[in-house]
Amino acid sequence: xxxVLWFRRDLRLGDNPALLAARDAGGDGVxxxxxxxxxxxxxxxxxxxxxxxxxxxxxxxxxxGRLVVLPGPPESVVPRVAEEVGASSVxxxxxxxxxxxxxxxxxxxxxxxxxxxxxxxxxxxxxxxxVRKDDGTPLRxxxxxxxxxxxxxWRAPARSADVSVRWLTGVDSTGVPADPDLPAGLRLPExxxxxxxxxxxxxxxxxxxxYADHRDRPDLPGTSRLSVHLKxxxxxxxxxxxDLSGRTGQGAETFRxxxxxxxFYADVLWHEPRSARECLNTRFAALELDSxxxxxxxxxxxxxxxxxxxxxxxxxxxxxxVHNRIRMIVASFLVKDLHLDWTVGAREFLRRLVDGxxxxxxxxxxxxxxxxxDASPYHRVFNPVTQGRKFDPAGDYVRRYVPELRxxxxxxxxxxxxxxxxxxxxxxxRIVDHxxxxxxxxxxxxxxxx
DNA sequence: TTTTGAGTTGTTCGA
DNA sequence: GTCGAACAACTCAAA
Numbered sequence: 001x002x003x004v005l006w007f008r009r010d011l012r013l014g015d016n017p018a019l020l021a022a023r024d025a026g027g028d029g030v031x032x033x034x035x036x037x038x039x040x041x042x043x044x045x046x047x048x049x050x051x052x053x054x055x056x057x058x059x060x061x062x063x064x065g066r067l068v069v070l071p072g073p074p075e076s077v078v079p080r081v082a083e084e085v086g087a088s089s090v091x092x093x094x095x096x097x098x099x100x101x102x103x104x105x106x107x108x109x110x111x112x113x114x115x116x117x118x119x120x121x122x123x124x125x126x127x128x129x130x131v132r133k134d135d136g137t138p139l140r141x142x143x144x145x146x147x148x149x150x151x152x153x154w155r156a157p158a159r160s161a162d163v164s165v166r167w168l169t170g171v172d173s174t175g176v177p178a179d180p181d182l183p184a185g186l187r188l189p190e191x192x193x194x195x196x197x198x199x200x201x202x203x204x205x206x207x208x209x210x211y212a213d214h215r216d217r218p219d220l221p222g223t224s225r226l227s228v229h230l231k232x233x234x235x236x237x238x239x240x241x242x243d244l245s246g247r248t249g250q251g252a253e254t255f256r257x258x259x260x261x262x263x264f265y266a267d268v269l270w271h272e273p274r275s276a277r278e279c280l281n282t283r284f285a286a287l288e289l290d291s292x293x294x295x296x297x298x299x300x301x302x303x304x305x306x307x308x309x310x311x312x313x314x315x316x317x318x319x320x321x322v323h324n325r326i327r328m329i330v331a332s333f334l335v336k337d338l339h340l341d342w343t344v345g346a347r348e349f350l351r352r353l354v355d356g357x358x359x360x361x362x363x364x365x366x367x368x369x370x371x372x373x374d375a376s377p378y379h380r381v382f383n384p385v386t387q388g389r390k391f392d393p394a395g396d397y398v399r400r401y402v403p404e405l406r407x408x409x410x411x412x413x414x415x416x417x418x419x420x421x422x423x424x425x426x427x428x429x430r431i432v433d434h435x436x437x438x439x440x441x442x443x444x445x446x447x448x449x450x
Numbered sequence: 451t452t453t454t455g456a457g458t459t460g461t462t463c464g465a
Numbered sequence: 466g467t468c469g470a471a472c473a474a475c476t477c478a479a480a
Contacts (some may be wrong), residue, residue, distance in 0.1 A: 133478070141457065141477055216459075257458085328459065367459085379472050380460045387460090438461085442472095449473080 002026045002168060003089045004082050006074075007034045008100070009123055010093040010233035011055045012193040013062050015157040017121035019165065022091035025118070029168035031085045032063045035078065036071040036177070039099065045351040046180040047320035051191050055232050056176045058192025063165075068173040075106040082115055084171050093233070094119035096128040096266055097358055098273035123230070124263050125154040125237045128270035131263075138271045140373055145267070146260045157239050186320060188354055189228055196229035204243060211251035215258075218312075218323035219397040224255065227355035228321070230262065237262070262360055268373060269359040276358055277343065279371035287371075287448045290339040298431050299334055300348055302402075305430035307414055308388035309333045311401035318401065320354040325391050331368040332382035337437040339444065342369040370445065379445075381438045388414035402427070 003026030005019055013019060022030045034056055041049060060067035070077050082090050090111060095104055108117040122128070131148045132138060139145040182188075189195070203224040207214065214222025229235045237259050244252045269276060279285060298304050302313035312326035322330075327349070334345040346365040350356040366372025370380070388411070392398060395413035399406050404427040405413050416423035417430065 139478080143457065144478055261458085325459080332460095374457080374459095382459095383461060446473095449475095 002029050002031065002085050002087050003091055004031045004033055004078070004085065004087045006078055006090055006092045007032065007059065007067075008092060008095060008233075009231065010121075010236075011059045012196070012234050012236070013059075014160060014193060014197075015236045015239045016093070016160045017158045018091045018093045018119075019160050020158055020163065021118055021120040022089075023163060023165045025089045025091065026087070026168075029085075029166040031068060031081065031087065031168040031171060032059075032066060033068045033070070033078070033081055033171075034059075035074045036069060036174075037074055037103070038071070039073075039103075043350070045320075045353070045356070046182050047186065047188060047352065047354040048356055050179040050182055051188050051228060051354050052232060053176050053179055054188070054191035055234055058194070058234075060176065062193065063167045066167040066169050067176075068171045069176050070174055074103055075110040078107050079110045079112060079115075081171055083112055085168055087115060089116050089118050091118045091120060094122045094127065096122060096124075096270045098269070098276055101273075121158075123233055123236070124266055125241055125259070126152050126263060128263075128267045131267060138267065139264075140268070142261065142264055142373065145264045146257060149260050149263060154238055154241065157236070157242050183317060185318065188320065189225065191232075191234065193234045196226070196235035199225060199229065200235060200240060200243070207251075208244075208247075208255055209249060209251045212254040213251075215254065216325050216391055218326050219392050219394065219400075223323065225321075227357075227360075231355045231357050262357075264373075265359040265363040268363060275366070275372070276362055279342075279369070280363075280366055280373060281371045284369070284371035284448055288339075288444045289341045292338070292340070295338045295431060296334075296340055296344065298428075299330070299338060299340075299345075303428040304333065304432075305417075305428045306333065306384040306434070307395075307398045307402055307405055307416065308384050308392060310428075311398045314401045316349075316352050320352060322353070325387075326397075327364065328368055329382050329384060329387050331365055333384060335365075335369045336381045336441040337384075337432050337434060339437075339441060342366065342371070379442060381441055383434060383438075385415050385434070 003022045005022040010016060056069065078090060095101060104117060111117060126149055131145060131152050139148060207222055210222060214220050226235065230237060240259065244256055272280060300313060302310040304310055309330050312322055312330040316322045331345055334340050335342050342365045346362050349361050363372050367374050393411060395411050398413045404424055405416060407424055408416060412419060416427055
């Protein structure tokens with residue numbers, strides 16, 4: 001008996017229940033497969049593709065160079081490979097995204113008779129759809145979800161790292177593609193399972209204790225930087241949660257809540273797949289939007305004249321990653337100051353971010369736009385200067401990414417138009433007046449409210 | 451069924 | 466400079 005283990009976004013061997021299922025079903029060997037699906041490759045930006053390819057190379061090494069990588073539509077590649085090796089089953093970690101669910105349905109239907117697509121585990125500690133209220137309906141507010149999620153609990157990590165699997169060969173592979181062209185100077189985090197575990201160990205042993213205090217500070221290295229590893233499954237959240245269990249303290253608790261946000265948004269998306277592309281709260285379809293391309297370009301290229309916004313958007317292009325606090329600030333600026341459609345900003349993020357995840361990204365944007373799970377406070381408009389002074393108190397973050405402002409010392413960098421000598425040469429003037437833009441946003445939201 | 455309490459991440463104004 | 470209240474109701478969760 002042989003089986004196929006079809007990797008998707010679970011590019012690791014440790015704590016991998018689908019791997020154990022594949023091994024148990026395929027006593028004579030398991031064929032490790034990755035399908036280069038154009039439907040996923042096309043919308044992913046170069047940073048994400050490069051990271052994916054590097055994670056695949058690490059995985060290939062971990063399976064002794066036997067990873068079969070093939071381009072094409074999964075519904076033709078997977079059945080063909082299954083037939084070629086005479087597999088009696090195909091194993092995956094379940095995918096809960098709108099595209100993945102539909103794709104897996106197609107693959108399932110295309111497999112030869114008697115060969116099941118076996119879904120074991122998921123990229124989440126608790127699979128989307130499992131956490132429910134007593135009456136069986138899903139939760140739409142984060143805090144009650146978090147409590148129910150904790151009550152529900154999760155399995156201990158699967159001990160698959162040391163499991164010996166006989167990896168099959170004999171199927172031709174095109175191999176992992178070369179990295180796409182990356183923006184000059186872009187440095188990506190190291191990919192692969194070992195790198196993920198290293199990163200986690202470093203965070204767990206040093207920064208997690210300070211996480212509650214430092215996680216909001218873009219000028220400090222206070223966050224885990226694990227988002228990209230969770231995105232590609234080079235580490236499973238269950239592994240992190242197990243490691244945290246028994247740890248008291250605000251830092252561990254806050255980090256656990258952040259992991260739960262990821263699970264919450266995946267759950268929301270599972271129940272309402274349309275929320276990937278439109279407001280969860282349909283009333284906001286009537287919100288009056290602008291579509292000024294010049295303003296969008298100024299935002300995307302980091303020349304709005306608001307230092308913290310420009311620093312954030314330049315970091316996005318330079319590093320394919322941005323601190324969450326900064327994501328909120330630049331998102332708020334696009335939505336509330338420029339009155340542009342959140343979906344346009346969400347798409348730009350997904351294209352640029354190495355960790356871009358549909359559920360987390362698009363629901364995060366909806367939180368900022370006020371049309372997602374967070375019910376009401378539409379009057380919450382981020383002030384880019386106040387946010388800068390509060391979360392980048394010395395101005396170090398801004399100066400790191402905006403060279404034109406490096407001559408300005410201290411927090412004065414957050415409002416260069418107030419400098420006695422005026423703003424430094426070369427730094428753009430503000431494209432909008434925040435106070436006026438805020439009033440305009442409140443007026444537009446007020447109309448939708450009724 | 452009804453009622454009550456609560457809700458990640460904010461800003462501004464006036465005392 | 467600091468602090469609390471107002472923003473504006475509304476929806477969701479749970480008793």
